[in-house]
Amino acid sequence: MFSPLQLRDCRPTRRWLTRHTASACRLVPLVLALTASSACSRRRDPQAAFEHAVKTLQHGDISGARNEAERGYEEFRGLGGEWAWRFTILRARVRYWQGMNEETLKLLATEPHPPQDGDLAVQRQRLEAVAYASTHNFPEAEQRIHDAQRLCVADYPACRGMGLTQGKLEMERGRYSQARLFFDSALAASHASGDQFSEANALLDLSYAADEQAHFDEALDRASAARQIAVSGGFADNAQAALGNMGWAYYKLGDSEKALEMFAEAKEQAAKLGDIGDQVKWLTNAAYVDMDAGELAKAQQSFQQSLNLARKISSSEDIVNSLMSLALVSEQTGKLDDAKRYADEALAMARKDENGRDVVYPLLVEARVAAHKHDIATAEADFNEVAKSADTPVFLKWEAERSLARLYEDENQLTAADGQYRTALTTFEAARCDLHQRVDSRLPFLSNAARIYEDYIQFLIERGKIDDALRVADYTRARTLTEGLGRPCKPTFSPDALNASEIARRAGGTILFYSLGQDHSYLWVVTPNRVKLFPLTAKQREIDAAVQRYRKKLEGPPEILESSNDGGVLYQILVAPAQDLLRQEVSRNNTVFIISDGGLNSLNFETLTPQPNHYWIEDVTIANAPSLRLLPASRRRGGNLAGKLLLIGNPVTPDAEPDNSYPALPNAAAQMENIEKYFPAQRQAVFARDQASPPAYLANHPEQFSYIHFVAHGTASRMNPLDSAIILSREPAANGGTTQDDSFKLYARDIIGTHPLHAELVTISACYSTGKRTYSGEGLVGLSWAFLRAGAHNVVAALWDVSDVSTPQLIDVFYAGLKRGNSPAVALRTAKFTLLHGGTFHSPFYWAPFQLYSSS
Secondary structure, three states: OOOOOOHHHOOOOOOOOOOOOHHHHOOOOOOOOOOOOOOOOOOOOHHHHHHHHHHHHHOOOHHHHHHHHHHHHHHHHHHOHHHHHHHHHHHHHHHHHOOOHHHHHHHHHHOOOOOOOOHHHHHHHHHHHHHHHHOOOHHHHHHHHHHHHHHOOOOOHHHHHHHHHHHHHHHHHOOHHHHHHHHHHHHHHHHHHOOHHHHHHHHHHHHHHHHHOOOHHHHHHHHHHHHHHHHHHOOHHHHHHHHHHHHHHHHHOOOHHHHHHHHHHHHHHHHHHOOHHHHHHHHHHHHHHHHHOOOHHHHHHHHHHHHHHHHHOOOHHHHHHHHHHHHHHHHHOOOHHHHHHHHHHHHHHHHHHOOHHHHHHHHHHHHHHHHHOOOHHHHHHHHHHHHHOOOOOHHHHHHHHHHHHHHHHHOOOHHHHHHHHHHHHHHHHHHHHHOOOOHHHHHHHHHHHHHHHHHHHHHHHHOOOHHHHHHHHHHOOOHHHHHHOOOOOOOOOOOOOOOHHHHHHHHOOEEEEEEEOOOOEEEEEEOOOOEEEEEOOOOHHHHHHHHHHHHHHHOOOHHHHHOOOHHHHHHHHHOHHHHHHHHHHHHHOOEEEEEOOHHHHHOOHHHOOOEOOEOHHHOOEEEEOOOOOOOOOOOOOOOOOOOOEEEEEEEOOOOOOHHHOOOOOOOHHHHHHHHHOOOOHHHEEEEEEOOOOHHHHHOOOHHHOOEEEEEOEEEOOOOOHHHOEEEOOOOOOHHHOOOOOOOOEEEHHHHHOOOOOOOOEEEEEOOOOOOOEEEOOOEEEOHHHHHHHHOOOEEEEEOOOOOOOOHHHHHHHHHHHHHOOOOHHHHHHHHHHHHHOOOOOOOHHHHOOEEEEEOO
């Protein structure tokens, strides 16, 4: 069956109609004889009224600016043609900002006695040029630019913004590289002149151009810089435009959750400001996220609303985008005739405008419609045209290649299908390597290819290639983590050879490797002697929902958990299919390594219940690993906790925090004493109270320590996981000065950005130290992930709140086991048993938050 499009691979909505720079309305000294006026006249000063209206527009109050411009026109047009045209251009400019291109042109065409030269003439020509460009009347736009350039032999203020006007035309034509040259020039000029408004506009244009060239991390940087300037300068409309552009960049980087939040806020701000054009864009973009989430009816309603608004303001750009969006959602809901009709209209508009970029999007939809109707020749030709066109952005290219692979698969052309899947994945991997080295960009990006990888894995499984499918599935895991450990990004799809059974033998246990998909979910059981695949009966969405239900009960009152069978249900879904094989292996070696996927990353498998009142921890010793490639070999660890200890904790509670967010930990000192006793004094560095600040870690060469332990609060950021932090003491101010408000936080991004670690074990006795956000292929990203990426071999961290009362006992037994020479997995399990069978703290709430993560 032909699979649905993954919508983040589809046409990006153009977010932003390029704003004129401030120079386009900069005032020219005016010498007017104001006849029939006296010193005591009550008539307003036209200059002051005009300047106020311009500032109102710059600050984003579009409705207010429109009212002021209309009032000024009526009040001052009688003073002469120049004042009439000043306010006419301002009225037209407001309409252009609202996306009303036809009204913009009508206003400029109907005002009598248009200026033939001077700054006002240049302003008029520039404004008509961008309005014609927005309606894709390129010959008229070119003519207006030519006329403006002819006037600009003189150095009029409005001439300084010609680069933005020319860039706008090139963007509408799909000539993004040429547009960027104009925008770069405009940015340099505005920055040199100190014109912040123009600088913000140029940065917004550059973010737009970077988006269209699939340079999404650069687009994010440009939009973020534009927003910072716009917010500080009070340019509200530019600020919401920048926020929406940031949302689109996050969406294309794979972070739909963050994108949706930004689209919603930008849409609300655009509506308040009266910016209809941007309101249309954010409405459309948010609907893309809804489509990805499977909310097709909601998305279709939003797309139809966008189309109606786009037709109202006669924005060709937005009309084409809305038509393509409706074609996409119609195809996904099986309304093939509607999909064809919308795509045909969009295609006709795009070909009329000779915009190759706008052609490839509806052409892809038409190819998919042809495939649904089994018109193989048409579908193949159209898919190939999209995949090979120079106008096709990279994210659409890999989607066309994936669609072609599915077409060949459906037609039983298996060799061609295999090759096309690999081609699509190579296209994606090359795009991923083109991203900046910034971790924030690469973390979510793999989600863009999740459906391609899922389709290819399913293709291999259906052909009996179980080992190859496992190799491909493992290739998607821990990519950003692995690159942080020194492996370079490879711009091709080239999974390494993988002997899974040999990995299990060297690790010293049985591996459970999970792969959850929208349509199919699987478990590979890897033993030292064999690899066996087990299909799971539930899909990813069902499993994720069951895990979240169980997590809430694990973190809640014990009586609610005791009356629940969610642990048993999850055991039946996740483990029972392989329990006969597992019994054989566990009888010889009860160590089990879990390589999770999706929502399983937030599940402690030890809490599953094979039978009532019996947790799986009582049968097996569990450790978690990020991937098969990073699963460490079993090492004989010397006793007596050989190596040095860095112990940081029991900090001074930061004051002035809202709601007493980080209360004192009464038992932190006891926990630290329990740890200290296992190390001789000469092999430990201990920092407590006011000394337990971030520099205690960052400035003390953590790479020299074999064991690192934190006893403190932790905070996990879902929206920005690398902003997760260990809460320590505020850093002392140098020379009696003040410190930053967040100087008491040791951030995850600081951990991965400083010293490479060689620690055998890092333990974080802090709440939610595993993180709250799961990324495709990477798992939970937070403090534990950061320490693994920095080079730690093992990390113990918490999935939820850690009890200050029970944890000292657990940690004491844990270190006692390590002292005896036990592995971290065995020592942690033994420590958990002391709580599970000890009476007061038997509930999983106390012992189950702690998880062991191991990496080579």
